[in-house]
Amino acid sequence: MTDTLKPRDGKDVEDAVRWAVAESKALEIVGHGSKRAIGRPAQTDMTLDLSALSGVTLYEPEELVLTARAGTPIAEIEALVESKGQQLAFEPMDYGPLFGGAPGRGTIGGVLAANVSGPRRIKAGAARDHFLGFTAVSGRGETFKSGGRVVKNVTGYDLCKLMAGSWGTLAALTEVTVKTLPRPETEATVLVLGLTAAAACKAMTAAMGSSCDISGAAHLPMDAAVLASRDLPANAVTALRVEGVAPSVQHRSRTLETLLQPFGSTAVFDEAASRKLWRSIRDGLPLIPADPGEHGALWRISLPPTEGARFAASLPGTVPARVLYDWAGGLMWVRVTERGQTHVARVRGAVRAVGGHATLIEAGAARDAVNDVFEPQDASLAALTKRVKEGFDPKGVLNPGRMWAGV
Numbered sequence: 001m002t003d004t005l006k007p008r009d010g011k012d013v014e015d016a017v018r019w020a021v022a023e024s025k026a027l028e029i030v031g032h033g034s035k036r037a038i039g040r041p042a043q044t045d046m047t048l049d050l051s052a053l054s055g056v057t058l059y060e061p062e063e064l065v066l067t068a069r070a071g072t073p074i075a076e077i078e079a080l081v082e083s084k085g086q087q088l089a090f091e092p093m094d095y096g097p098l099f100g101g102a103p104g105r106g107t108i109g110g111v112l113a114a115n116v117s118g119p120r121r122i123k124a125g126a127a128r129d130h131f132l133g134f135t136a137v138s139g140r141g142e143t144f145k146s147g148g149r150v151v152k153n154v155t156g157y158d159l160c161k162l163m164a165g166s167w168g169t170l171a172a173l174t175e176v177t178v179k180t181l182p183r184p185e186t187e188a189t190v191l192v193l194g195l196t197a198a199a200a201c202k203a204m205t206a207a208m209g210s211s212c213d214i215s216g217a218a219h220l221p222m223d224a225a226v227l228a229s230r231d232l233p234a235n236a237v238t239a240l241r242v243e244g245v246a247p248s249v250q251h252r253s254r255t256l257e258t259l260l261q262p263f264g265s266t267a268v269f270d271e272a273a274s275r276k277l278w279r280s281i282r283d284g285l286p287l288i289p290a291d292p293g294e295h296g297a298l299w300r301i302s303l304p305p306t307e308g309a310r311f312a313a314s315l316p317g318t319v320p321a322r323v324l325y326d327w328a329g330g331l332m333w334v335r336v337t338e339r340g341q342t343h344v345a346r347v348r349g350a351v352r353a354v355g356g357h358a359t360l361i362e363a364g365a366a367r368d369a370v371n372d373v374f375e376p377q378d379a380s381l382a383a384l385t386k387r388v389k390e391g392f393d394p395k396g397v398l399n400p401g402r403m404w405a406g407v
Contacts, residue, residue: 070109091118139393216241303356
């Protein structure tokens, strides 16, 4: 069994990494482990558990800024900012239920290290766009800081952008600062019923090009829609969310209905039903296998919004068990029953054909045999990635090999 180090503060983290460097030990960095199953199999000697680094250290609602220790549960932060009429606008996904775990256990450090963003990304941007500053310990065992408490505070390299999406391979975050934003007064969701994937992509494109200021655009085929919400009809559903003050939401909902009527019959979800639906979409609940036979591979695929339907149709021999389109078609979740390297090569080939990239979120029992979890890099990009890794972690102490072999 892998031993666990559980530091109490940033100085303990620094001491732990320095010890690992001196002893040539590799460390797996975790918070509460809600995203632990994502990535290549661990190639580490010990676990560095940051869950004790918890608590909000600064929150100034009037300045729209919050600082918290990296192990602070994201649910705790969301509850705090909601009490002040604010939100984390990038709407981070909770991976816990998707992997059979408890909801609400993801940490703010894990969210930022993985650059986790939800349906509102199409309007508000990704987690990295709300990441203002941090304190971290590099693989050299050195504590360093970047950024601060305001947006325009970067001189030199914007290391927040580098840390976001690095999955703990460059440094162990100990404290982070994020931007908060006012929470919309209300919301509503316009539904278009019974569309094919191709028609849904066209409808979402039309909505995104309108003046309705869409904050969520998703398409759920019938099997996914049934699992997303009991309030939805047994039909394919294309959902478009508007948020803001009540009169504006009401006006934009009516405008959207008129715009989308040529595509099919429409309906409108009020605030309560809308929030429930988008939380389900955000957390990928329709992708949770309904039976053991569906428990195959799960892909998260980014691609041009207009190419989703063509991509799904270009997977010969691979039968999607369930598909969900988010970000107006720019993000596809695909659960397939087929597993193994042949399936991986076929999916990646189809993704490249439409100009996208893919992450294998879950590979089932074949996980240990699958080399490519994150999108493979060409030689020049791989060389750059390796140089960056060596700059922050020359001994390969932090999460080695989690994203790519040898990094």
